[in-house]
Amino acid sequence: MGTWGIGGYERPDYSYDRESVEALRYGLELGINLIDTAEFYGAGHSEELVGEAIRGFERGEIFIISKVWPSHFSYNEAKNAARASAKRLGTYIDLYLLHWPGEDWGKIEETLHALEELVDEGLIRYIGVSNFDLELLKRSQEAMRRHEIVANEVKYSLKDRWPETSGLLDYMKREKIALIAYTPLEKGSLARNSCLGEIGKKYGKTSAQVALNYLIWEENVIAIPKAGRREHVEENAGAMGWRLLREDREKARGCV
Template sequence: MIQVELKRIKTEAVTAVGMGTWGIGGKESPDYSRDRESVEALRYGLELGINLIDTAEFYGAGHSEELVGEAIKGFDREELFIVSKVWPTNFGYEKAKKAARASAKRLGTYIDLYLLHWPVDDFGRIGETLHALEELVDEGLIRYIGVSNFDLELLKRSQEAMRKYEIVANEVKYSLRDRWPETSGLLDYMKRENIALIAYTPLEKGSLARNPCLAEIGRKYGKSAAQVALNYLIREENVIAIPKAGSRIHLEENAGAMGWRLKVEDVEKVRGCV
């Protein structure tokens, strides 16, 4: 597996493709009839060696975190990397701490990386939240702090607001079809700062997996269109892609996006496919 180091995390690495859990845990099945299927999919991904799981308190009103907690039972916790997020309604010093503790309880474990899920207009609330998370690092409830959906200016302001620790990741929408992190300068800045970019919706809800141009390029490597689309993202050493943890077949395909690299001459061809 290709692994990447997060900023100033010197002793560990995470796989360049992780497992996203948006839509897992009640949203698509209010009667929870698909819970067992979701847990088994996550466990299969872990068995394949994918060690990062991304979740949030907002997903399934916390139920997704509960399913992640169930899925990781029996695995070596120190080999896993769990990401969760605090929703803007829980921003603020005391509310963020309470939310993090609730997430950790649902997960049944500490949180490796805790993110501010979405920005708000009041930067004071963002700053308060970041400072609360710094104290939670000291308490051992979370290990690292990050943000999500922050543009370049807001990322820089957040970095400046930190008192003791640093921003190690920014989770944003990024795919071959939606390359705004490249065009906005965000990706280049994060590379210089050695901040991990966690790319959600990397396959554009499956549409890139059905792209015939990507499939044609993939044949050169013995790979699928989806694997080409994911490899395009993770060819950057600081990028982690988190496609949804769906079926066993999709998880196998996602894992197969790692361990090889698009040739330079094919990168522009890939961009031209969308």
């Protein structure tokens, strides 16, 4: 479940807090156990809502992702940012990502090393990156001293298949790195795609469910559609537990 816009965008928005928390909790009840957030989302309010939503659930069965913004790249600032995120969440962070590459490689490397220490301290469990191209991903892997890069969160959908065409997806499969796909429904446009709907009829699925299943068809790909409303969360959950036939997956590419 993605949370960009939940709790605000670049500043806090408290208008839909109750609805957002209910949607996240409903997703957990349906078995969607991964929640993606970031310190940048709603200036931290998104993390607060995630922390509220997970109360009462078994923590070990939930996987929480958060991210450090480039303005906090550096040894001390990255550590402080992670501690602040964990405080807002009220728990440790399963996967902590560098949100964007930034322009200073020295600060990226310094931040990665700080995160390795946070793993050793138990504040975070795994380290990843976000919006890194193939070259930067490889460079980040080489910079690691004691731990590995386990994920790269990038924009990926049926409409925007650059991870496939750039070789990034194939490389990440070989390296056993998870690809976390954000904007997987292209802000709802794929959910309204009639061609995908025709494919979905064969499986009793909607256009959105076909678009999401196309992505998670690959074993190392995780899609994180926004979890703002209960009905959308329920529809997203229906993308799991089945698999497009290879020929229908090929057809889906021709729908956009």
